[in-house]
Amino acid sequence: MTIDKSIKACLFDMDGLLLNxxxxxxxxxxxxxxxxxxxxxxxxxxxxxxxxxxxxxxxxxxxxxxxxxxxxxxxxxxxxxxxxxxxxSSFLPGVVELLKYLHEKNIPTAVCTSSNKLKFKGKTSHLPCFENFDVIVTGDDPRIPAGRGKPCPDIWQLGLKMLNEKFGGDIKPSECLVFEDGIPGVKSGKAFGAHVIWVPHPEAQPYLGDVDGILDNKGELLPTLQAFKREQYGL
Missing domain, CATH: 1.10.150.240 (Putative phosphatase; domain 2)
Incomplete structure (x- = not known):
C-alpha cells in the first residue's frame, strides 16, 4: 500500500487506544x-x-x-x-501529546468507538481533550446498520463522512490514518481503505498471531503512541 505522505485526517478508536x-x-x-x-x-x-x-x-x-x-x-x-x-479511566502514554499536536495543526480528527453513548460519557466526562475532537461516532449511532460493527468499515466511513461535511472537504480514506488497538479494528481500518496504526495492549503481544499477515502492508505496529512518527506521514 502506498502511504499518502500528506495525511489529511486522523480517526481514532478509543478503548485500549486512547484510554486504559x-x-x-x-x-x-x-x-x-x-x-x-x-x-x-x-x-x-x-x-x-x-x-x-x-x-x-x-x-x-x-x-x-x-x-x-x-x-x-x-x-x-x-x-x-x-x-x-x-x-x-485515564489516557494512555503519548495520547495527550498527539491529540494536542493535531488540534494545534488543525488536522481533522474523529473518535469512532464501538462504545455506546452512555459508556462514552462515563469514560470521558472527567477527561480533557475530547472536546477537541471534530467528530465523535459511537457504536449505537443509528446510521450504522445492525451487524455492521468492526471489522466492517462502516464506523470509519461515517466518521469521515461527518468530517467532510463539517469542513466542506473531500478527504478520501487513503488520505486518513486509522489508529487502533484491536484486531477487528485493524481489519475494519484496512477495509475502510486507510493506513492503520496498530497499538495493541502490551499483554496482547504473545497472542497477536501473524502480524504481517493481519496488516498486509497496510499499516504498522507500534508499542505505544509515543513511538508514532508524525513526520513519516507529513503531519
Whole structure:
C-alpha cells in the first residue's frame, strides 16, 4: 500500500487506544467470571472481543466460558460494575501529546468507538481533550446498520463522512490514518481503505498471531503512541 505522505485526517478508536479502559473491562469481566468459578479472562479470548458491539462481545464471552447466565443477566452485572469504575479511566502514554499536536495543526480528527453513548460519557466526562475532537461516532449511532460493527468499515466511513461535511472537504480514506488497538479494528481500518496504526495492549503481544499477515502492508505496529512518527506521514 502506498502511504499518502500528506495525511489529511486522523480517526481514532478509543478503548485500549486512547484510554486504559480495556484494563477496566478485564477487571469487570473477571469479577463476573469469578462469581461463577470461571476465568480469569485471558488475552487469547479478549482479542476476540475487542472492537465488537456490546451485545456481541458479551455473548461471545458467555459462550467462551460457558457461563450459566443470559446476556441480559451478564450485562446487568457488567454495567453496574463498569459504572463505578469509569471515573478511574485515564489516557494512555503519548495520547495527550498527539491529540494536542493535531488540534494545534488543525488536522481533522474523529473518535469512532464501538462504545455506546452512555459508556462514552462515563469514560470521558472527567477527561480533557475530547472536546477537541471534530467528530465523535459511537457504536449505537443509528446510521450504522445492525451487524455492521468492526471489522466492517462502516464506523470509519461515517466518521469521515461527518468530517467532510463539517469542513466542506473531500478527504478520501487513503488520505486518513486509522489508529487502533484491536484486531477487528485493524481489519475494519484496512477495509475502510486507510493506513492503520496498530497499538495493541502490551499483554496482547504473545497472542497477536501473524502480524504481517493481519496488516498486509497496510499499516504498522507500534508499542505505544509515543513511538508514532508524525513526520513519516507529513503531519
Amino acid at each position: 479502559t480495556e484494563d477496566i473491562y478485564t477487571l469487570t469481566c473477571n469479577e463476573i467470571l469469578n462469581k461463577y468459578g470461571k476465568g480469569p479472562l485471558t488475552w487469547d479470548i479478549k482479542l476476540k472481543l475487542q472492537g465488537l458491539p456490546g451485545r456481541e462481545a458479551g455473548e461471545k464471552l458467555i459462550e467462551s466460558y460457558d457461563l450459566p447466565i443470559s446476556f441480559e443477566e451478564y450485562d446487568d452485572m457488567n454495567v453496574k460494575s463498569q459504572e463505578s469504575k469509569w471515573p478511574t
